[in-house]
Amino acid sequence: MRSTDDFLVFYHLIEQGSFSKAADQVGLTKSVVSKRITRLEEDLGVQLIYRTTRKLTLTEAGEVFFGHAREVHHSVQNAEDAMGGLGERLSGAIRLTVPTISGELILPQAIAEFSAKYPDIHIDMELDNRFVDIVEEGFDLAIRTGALPDSSFIARRLTDAHWVICGAPEYFARHKAPANSADLVDHNCLAYSYQETGATEWLFKGKSGPCTVKVKGNFSTNNASALRKAALFGQGLVYVPKVLVAEDLQAGTLVEVLQHQVAKCLGIYAVYPYTRHQPAKVKLFIEHLYQCYQGHKDKF
Template identity: 85%
Template structure:
């Protein structure tokens, strides 16, 4: 098996563009690096580089070898990054931006547990339903729900949020439970306006693809907690993430209807910028969030 150093020396040589700079990176002399590359070519039986006084050019074989050298370097770097935080002093602050509904449910408990483990780390959580530029506004990470646009950010899936339709027992004393989506025409459907499909368009499963149904009601809001309260007092039906009403459904304060017909399910992600040397506190915090969401998976 070839010595890993051969790959690393070759990687730095190409990245730096000169033997002297590569030598500085790997802690060897320029002459030793030159001899190692010459020996490498002899052992492989191919020419990896075309050398001139002004630059180094890769041969076809060199291109192939460099692609593998880069993979070796990244693997070593990732291993070092993973270990680098283990001896760090875990202190400082973490800034996180989250949608209102996330900030009112699982996250407060998750953050409290994290603070118990790492009391020297301060977590600043801002609740905001707008699309926040986390780099421009100085956040370490964001919690986002739905289909993510292509970007240079890293996304860690925390959970899949299924949506439900439900109402209070008091409401069903006045109106019979709907059996199909067509029955919703006879119901007061309260609207949650903070959703991408529209406040009065509810998503259902179809034979080949989901479809939306236009509903109507006498109340709409962009605040999930207010919508839940309206449902609890019997004002009408709501179409909301299950996690918002999971305890109410379990305790019988709300009753789920059309359970197997509702189609909406959105991913919940922790989003953060790519950086080669991500602080250990951020890695630990994201992993902690993931484990907390896993523990509450039944609520989603």
């Protein structure tokens, strides 16, 4: 199959009317363009143009080939225009994968505000606590919390998530609030099993750096909402991201303890594949997420 370049070189040659001008259009030297046309005529077994010192004239075969060359040029131009439109127009879809806590708390408001500004952009958000392969599964970006593995992806830090220990007033009516991490041995510590450091290993500030304290309790779950409700019902203490219980702490339905001793703090990132031409809609969405998370720093 003949290369598209042959059609494009021939098209520009006829359109410009000279080898030097055609060379400027296609980024080649005049001599290379001349050799390409000569080789093209040899390969096709026909003469395509009559060359004189003043002008180029198409032969009958040249007229036919130029018609096809013009169609190839228009097709290439249309394809480039279409791709440029996809990169810049503020419509279409954005697919993102997020962990449960992010998807249930801050993101719904952020997406609603973004959709109000750009109603033609469809946001498809999937909640999944597993480590999703963004490229393999066709996502534009992911929200991820914690240490990020080395990869070719780009990560935009949205904010830092501080963790807290808290319980309901009802629970503290039955149990004296802990004064330090050692006191947790006397408490029912509910476990959030979706943690990198382990559900029953709570991280604290130590004299020589962060240290873990082993705790125990009668309930564990990988669902943050269920863990929060268990705490609200007075079942025990929980060690969770502050954003999960920020409104409860403000309302007084949960009470924070060991506030200055808890050490866990994880970065929250928007992660996306590297691309030379990132669509404008994705770029705008990530910037909007950053502004939204920054605007809610008091909850983190």
